Amino acid sequence: MYIREIKVREFTESPRKTRKSFYHRPIPKPQLVLTGHWLKEAGIDSGDRVKVEVHPDRLVISI
Numbered sequence: 395m396y397i398r399e400i401k402v403r404e405f406t407e408s409p410r411k412t413r414k415s416f417y418h419r420p421i422p423k424p425q426l427v428l429t430g431h432w433l434k435e436a437g438i439d440s441g442d443r444v445k446v447e448v449h450p451d452r453l454v455i456s457i
Contacts, residue, residue: 396432
């Protein structure tokens with residue numbers, strides 16, 4: 395078992411993907427990006443679909 399520490403990034407939609415309104419401003423959202431050979435070691439390949447269980451204090455990713 396590995397423990398990976400990953401920084402949560404800020405994601406803001408580009409204006410062309412949001413509603414066109416003078417008063418509308420995109421709201422920043424948290425974003426996690428997972429990359430690395432350790433994903434393949436865990437059995438996750440490019441193109442695979444994964445399930446993410448959302449709990450109040452954790453995320454569980456399964457194949």
